[in-house]
Amino acid sequence: MARLPVYLRALNSLLESEIRSCSSEELATAAGVNSAKLRKDLSHLGSYGTRGVGYDVEYLRYQISREIGLTQDWPVVIVGIGNLGHALANYSGFTSRGFRTVALLDADATRHGELVAGLKIRGFHELSAIVHEHGVAIGVIATPAAAAQSVCDEMVAAGIRSVLNFAPMVLSVPEGVDVRMVDLSSELQILAYHEQRKAPLHPEAAPTGTAGVA
Amino acid sequence: MARLPVYLRALNSLLESEIRSCSSEELATAAGVNSAKLRKDLSHLGSYGTRGVGYDVEYLRYQISREIGLTQDWPVVIVGIGNLGHALANYSGFTSRGFRTVALLDADATRHGELVAGLKIRGFHELSAIVHEHGVAIGVIATPAAAAQSVCDEMVAAGIRSVLNFAPMVLSVPEGVDVRMVDLSSELQILAYHEQRKAPLHPEAAPTGTAGVA
Numbered sequence: 001m002a003r004l005p006v007y008l009r010a011l012n013s014l015l016e017s018e019i020r021s022c023s024s025e026e027l028a029t030a031a032g033v034n035s036a037k038l039r040k041d042l043s044h045l046g047s048y049g050t051r052g053v054g055y056d057v058e059y060l061r062y063q064i065s066r067e068i069g070l071t072q073d074w075p076v077v078i079v080g081i082g083n084l085g086h087a088l089a090n091y092s093g094f095t096s097r098g099f100r101t102v103a104l105l106d107a108d109a110t111r112h113g114e115l116v117a118g119l120k121i122r123g124f125h126e127l128s129a130i131v132h133e134h135g136v137a138i139g140v141i142a143t144p145a146a147a148a149q150s151v152c153d154e155m156v157a158a159g160i161r162s163v164l165n166f167a168p169m170v171l172s173v174p175e176g177v178d179v180r181m182v183d184l185s186s187e188l189q190i191l192a193y194h195e196q197r198k199a200p201l202h203p204e205a206a207p208t209g210t211a212g213v214a
Numbered sequence: 215m216a217r218l219p220v221y222l223r224a225l226n227s228l229l230e231s232e233i234r235s236c237s238s239e240e241l242a243t244a245a246g247v248n249s250a251k252l253r254k255d256l257s258h259l260g261s262y263g264t265r266g267v268g269y270d271v272e273y274l275r276y277q278i279s280r281e282i283g284l285t286q287d288w289p290v291v292i293v294g295i296g297n298l299g300h301a302l303a304n305y306s307g308f309t310s311r312g313f314r315t316v317a318l319l320d321a322d323a324t325r326h327g328e329l330v331a332g333l334k335i336r337g338f339h340e341l342s343a344i345v346h347e348h349g350v351a352i353g354v355i356a357t358p359a360a361a362a363q364s365v366c367d368e369m370v371a372a373g374i375r376s377v378l379n380f381a382p383m384v385l386s387v388p389e390g391v392d393v394r395m396v397d398l399s400s401e402l403q404i405l406a407y408h409e410q411r412k413a414p415l416h417p418e419a420a421p422t423g424t425a426g427v428a
Contacts, residue, residue: 001404001407002404004403004407005397005399005400005403005404006400008403009384009397009400010384013384030384032384067407068403068406068407068410069406069407069409069410070403070406072406072410074402074406074409076402082301083297083298083300083301083304084297084298084301084305086297086301087296087297087298087300087301088398090297091298091382091398091399098403098406099399099402099406137406137409138402138405138406138409161409161412162405162406162408162409163405164401164402164405168305170223170224170227170244170246176412178405178408178409180401180404180405182396182398182401183219183223184302184305184396185219185305185313186219186220186223187378187394187396188288188290188313188352188378189218189219189222189282189283189284189312190215190216190219190394191352191376191377191378191392191394192282192283192284192286192288192312192313192351192352192376193215193218193281193282193283194376194392195283195288195351195352195375195376195392196282196283196286198375198390
């Protein structure tokens with residue numbers, strides 16, 4: 001499943017370049033995965049391509065979108081409209097096919113009424129009413145860490161069962177609720193790990209067992 | 215490797231709660247992984263815990279930090295100081311142990327000199343000089359998609375070999391350069407996929423082969 005968004009992104013770039021059909025090798029290269037794995041994944045969707053022609057890019061995009069659930073409408077609410085919430089509200093992926101940001105909420109009353117990405121910032125106390133009115137499926141938390149758990153609890157109480165958390169804080173949720181945490185510092189750490197292995201600039205920090213004699 | 219930042223986050227929360235030692239089961243629960251896998255991962259670091267006592271939280275945190283490379287100093291530069299760059303500059307993970315943001319660069323000259331997170335925004339043309347002066351290892355791209363590839367090319371030309379890309383755009387880099395892309399819309403898509411499977415509100419969007427007779 002985690003590879004479907006990657007295939008979708010690759011198919012979107014192919015369409016932007018007006019490429020209408022592609023081989024599994026071309027798609028695998030665009031997606032940065034191995035082509036045997038890609039063929040296997042796509043066969044699970046019932047998509048095998050046509051011998052000598054390859055895959056129809058537009059149709060495959062539709063199949064993957066449907067599998068992910070993007071042919072439905074997913075109303076999204078963003079809570080915490082600081083710099084990050086502001087950036088998310090303007091982020092194209094949050095307003096494109098499938099997703100629709102219906103409300104921006106912030107606890108700071110001095111911000112209410114301010115226009116961000118075409119929406120007025122509203123009070124956090126309106127959460128439950130907004131969830132019911134719009135059938136909000138996904139709540140995005142962009143608050144400081146200290147507020148994240150209580151915001152999450154209110155989201156769950158209002159009926160939201162999918163939470164995307166940007167606060168650097170592990171959230172507890174009841175069974176049946178999904179939380180995905182975007183931990184920006186993990187990404188930096190993974191880069192540091194690889195960078196360290198490229199060039200051991202500081203031998204004293206080399207991993208045990210591989211450090212040379214200084 | 216991808217689990218090391220997760221263990222590190224769990225150890226940090228344990229330390230914040232003043233827990234000094236823990237069993238593999240406790241750490242596995244805090245990290246949200248299975249304890250057999252955790253013990254195997256930690257044994258690769260040469261860390262086995264003590265029978266009846268468990269792991270020394272602080273020492274294990276040091277071992278994992280060293281393995282990731284966080285006992286070194288990683289100067290970071292952020293390019294593109296819109297809302298997202300602004301949020302990143304203020305994000306604790308980008309200024310904490312191991313990482314140090316040394317410069318914020320933006321192409322917009324009207325922003326130069328503005329103070330963000332204690333640093334003055336500087337011109338993008340200063341990139342190469344800053345990389346050499348500070349030995350910048352990691353470049354963070356928070357520009358619009360259209361600018362991302364050329365910013366990345368300049369980073370690589372200046373000697374940066376690890377890039378964290380927030381622009382919704384797949385970047386091409388030469389061999390030896392690592393790029394990690396944080397694709398915020400993939401995260402939303404993964405939530406939508408699971409949400410769809412919880413409650414098929416729109417049967418016509420159900421995956422092939424599982425749709426019931428309407």
